[in-house]
Amino acid sequence: MKQRGRHRRRRRGQALRATLAGTALALTAAATLISTSQATGSNSPGGLTELRAGPAARHLRLHENPASRESLDTLSGSMGGNVGVEGVLADADRTMRGTGDCSGRERSALPVEPAATRAYCWDGADARTRAWQPRSVTTSGDAEATGRWGTRKVILAGWTRGADTTASTGRDAGFARVAFVDATDPDALRYRWVLLVAPSAGGKDFTAVRAGLGGMVWYRDKLIVTAAHGKGLLVFDLHRVLRAGVAGAAVGSTGDGGFSAAGYRYVMPAVGSYDPEGGSCGRPGAAPCIGSLSLDRTTAPASLVATEAATDRAERTRVWRYPFDTAPYRTGLRADARGRVDAVEAYATKGTGISGVLSHRAAGARESRWYVGRPAGSGARHAELWRQDVDGARAATCTADQSHACWGLGPGALSYWPQTGELWSMTDPAARRVLFAVPLSSVDASVG
Template sequence: MKQRGRHRRRRRGQALRATLAGTALALTAAATLISASQATGSGSPGGLTPLRSASAAGALRLHENLVPRDTLDTLTKDMGGNVGVDGVLESADHAMRNTSDCAAAERAALPVEPTATRGYCWDGGDATTRQWQPRSVTTSGDADDDGRWGEHRVILAGWTQHDRQAATPTRDEGMARVAFVDATDAQALTYRWVLLVAPREGGKDFTAVHSGLGGMVWYQDKLIVTAAHGAGLLVFDLHRLLRAGVNSGAVGRVSDGYSAAGYQYVLPAIGSYDAPGGACVAGDDRAVPCIGSLSLDRTSAPDSLVATERSASGGAQRARVWRYAYSTAAYRTGLLADSQGYVDAAEAYATKAAGLSGALSHTPSGAHEAEWYVEHTPDSRTQHGTLWRQTGSGAKAATCTADQSHACWGLGAESLSYWQETGELWALTGAATQRVLYAVPLSSVDHSLQ
């Protein structure tokens, strides 16, 4: 684990922000591809309402379950040891397309106002496959405050197996994979797929993880993602990236080694956070929430994991947003702060912003109250989303110049991640043929709300 002072100001970060800002002109023209007839966006969700009752707090409690170290060590040894993030990036076999090489439909998915300063489209079949959908994003800006993992700037994008055209679900439905994107050269991004798996039989075998991957945060050496159906969280260790030596459709141990459904690399889960209150239920402040998305807040003390409740876009019920503090213990890097195996929310709120697809909490320098950016995605796949900034006193969203609506954010946007070093807010879009990974300066978002 790298040892660095937290929240250090770096001159190279300022220089990088200036360099990236210059690319904004290349994307401005993309906004003109958006039709002025887009939907008006949802009504204002108003201010955040604090949830302070014991029942509300109890519904958000998690129980930590870690896989025995012997099990993890056995699997790591049997599969030849950790290849590391660098090893995965060095074998990248896909290239992302820069915005100028994206199709018109892909560029049309970018935000209208504020416009993106960077945008990238996926390679080959990943751009159009209907079997896999991009759902979440996190970066080495979350992992470390200098924005790098080793010598690389890295973006992780979580995808889940979900075929909307299939008549019946298959055994692969809900499988989860992560694109490890080398973003060191902002003009030439490359990536490699890694399959998420879970150890079994004392580390002698593994099985595929099933998760909607609506949320994903890489903090220090751990990756935390939403579990299947949003009922809890799964934890992975970036120091246990393993190579599967057999290329076949099987997942797990086979006669001559290990296979991962055709993927060369796997990342095994090292634990989970489960809700002791039972199955999740949407729309009830006193029930266990179905977790929809995750992000990191480096401006809280200590750093915290932000979570949102999954809710329907057209629903009238309130959704919850809350945070869990990360542990500050040196032997618990990347894990949540626990008390005798339990994790409690540090704070929680209710919001009327239904259909949340992402949320971010950030406290501006000198401010005493966090600002919450919540991403609303409408039911229609042809309508742009809305990005609201909420506090306890109210909510604001950008107004589109073309039609004076609030539907200015990405088309089918999923997830939010703030890269502190560059000042960029990252998101991705999920609709087939309109999949874009993009960045917007948080300062531009705030300016659009004036």
Template sequence: MKHRGRHRRQRRGQALRATLAGTALALTAAATLISTSQATNSNSPGALAPLGAAATAGGFRLNENLLPEDTLTTLTRNMGGNVGVSGVLADTDHVMRDRAECSGTERSALPLEPVATRAYCWAGDDARTREWRPASVTTSGDADDDGMWGEQRVIMAGWTHDDRSAATTAGDRGLARIALIDASDPRALAYRWVLLVAPRDGGRDFDAVRSRMSGMVWYQGKLIVTGRGDAGRDDALLVFDLHHILKAGVDGTAVGRVRGGYSAHGYRYVLPAVGSYSPAGGTCGSAAGSVPCFGSLSLDRTSTPDSLVATEASGPDGDRTRIWRYPYSTVAGREGLLRSDSLGRVDADEAYTTKASGLSGALSHAPVGARRADWYVGHTPGNGGRHGTLWRQSGSGAEAVRCSGDQSYACWGQHTSSLSYWQETGELWTLSGAGSDTTPERTLYAVPLASVDRSLG
């Protein structure tokens, strides 16, 4: 299904914002029941420090690797044609619980300030499993600036398999999946799981993508996800085409071609990769640390052109973390791919270091009329289940969201992951439960970016 063009009328977005504002009034009172007595390290990460042109063009350079077009054509034909986003959403089999139906433990993972105006919890086993963890989020607000994909509002949540679980089998190890969520009605979100796969044998077969997804961005027709694997193997970024979601006709535990068709380890739908971006300087973490490992991803629609924002994977005790951006291509036929030169090389056009360690997502956004973007950086504390901190950084300094109850900075959600800004509604989306060893705190929620700015202190 072809998605609608850009520059759509704004009335729908204004009406939706008005509806969500009414929802926020009801949630504000509930938020006051949550204790704000927790503290966190309030040491400011200070101003962003720009990296020079040589550093930006060095360790951040990527090589583009796209599959031959006939590979995906062959696989699509063999599996009965493209189902598309709308086909999956017409076949949802899970219903998310609204905030009122979430448990007290789940609600305790939400931010203390600013209040989440929309909050949801997962269905059944997805809320309790220790084998899977939510890792990243993107929306149709990233995909198209009118916030829609066709006639639907859509959220994607990436989950990665936790191979430390005692129940892990060889077939489960390293799997990556996407929850494709119909968010057209804010009162009734429903979803279906889609397995990420990689074509092989010229498109006549496929394997499972086995990767720890920590970030993803859906832009135009492409989905880019982090593709870090085990044993030092790192494809950096994997690329998928949302116009090619395919249906596995055989319900079995195998992955790939089997007698009678194709099986996807019990999943009905698969999303095949169409390429990758690999680090030109070698495996991440090599070359004396000049090649960063990818952490989270987000989209900046306020840059020119639109750009993919990336953070370095880092622990809570590091001294500095790198954040940078890659411009998207504006060449016809390359929609959703990064800007590359004639040799397929992709360079970052801006990079910084920040003293904010243990990053759990970063977002770049320039207010109307501003010459430079602000960077919103989530920080996860290194111990316990405490709430995190959300900083807004620039080249001149940093401010954090402050809890009004005790003036501490531990106001953000618990164990949050990547950030996604929905331009049409003005909402900042994220997930909780990404880094916790416990499971009942998994939520999907949104806060208005304007509320974040008002809460800074």
């Protein structure tokens, strides 16, 4: 019976994917019948303006701060050794629902044009909780050129405790967790939560990390995420995932040789950070607070793409990139002998409120295209997804109302999976949370 049920679910999943793919093609074709000429309205972010070397570039400089290797090893030893990604996925305890099992309310949060070809909804309370907010996504397509981590396809989704970590209060305000999703079988996604922590007391203890997780990139064996309030970046090692043996509400050592992690079975300790060299971000004339991240494998070397965090005061937003190091013994950003990390390309855009950024250069193209997701304005439920370059900006035009509010509900971070050609993102309102993928070629076709 179980075997027949599994086959039925697999056939149903295959049929749903075929239906979704057909819907995506139909909607894309409809979109191309509508004018998608260069957008010039007040809601357009306009073309990108290059920021030349000088003070503007120096404001983007980061400083690398590695954690003590000795303290990390001490913590690993005290907690029984590293279990890694495979250990977490083998212990997955939650199931993601396929499109057919998502509610109509959840499906209504998906992009209008272009349509998603893959979509998944979260399990049980995770779909409804208001205490945690989904913020960012990255995949094994970022991590490795093969698109796999070992034998598995993996998606990592970052969630933050408290919808607004700046204003939230309480013991666990700003806590950060990552869903490790086994996506090897597209018809049966399963996941497990991992709490982000930082070693303390020389590795004899740990504390919970407070991170905004507006952006997250998995490159080789490192996970780089935005810190709380966008004040720099935090770095984690995917080989250093540890098991907490005590199922208690506390975070850290229990004093009797055990460790607890607020009810989570697994933790991942930070192995370093990148801090704004000029001090705290967000002050006039200082470094921008970092809002979202993505990986661009079309540059040489691969680069970390970043955007400035949304503010109410900003009239322009900066987007830029840092190169990854190509040395075989390093997997972080490229730093000089003094630990300084400089941006290699930076632009300003009139687009404000950006919560997702992606840069990608198509085969044979001379320049990269930049994609930014942002709210469509007051009264608009869906977000906008704009494609920008130095010449201007374009966005899909929705068939129904001729607006640009065609993207997912609540603009989430963007991540490109090169091996499949898919652009991944998430919607974020409670009870309408969906992890979805859209072919990047469909996005380009929808904007003309």
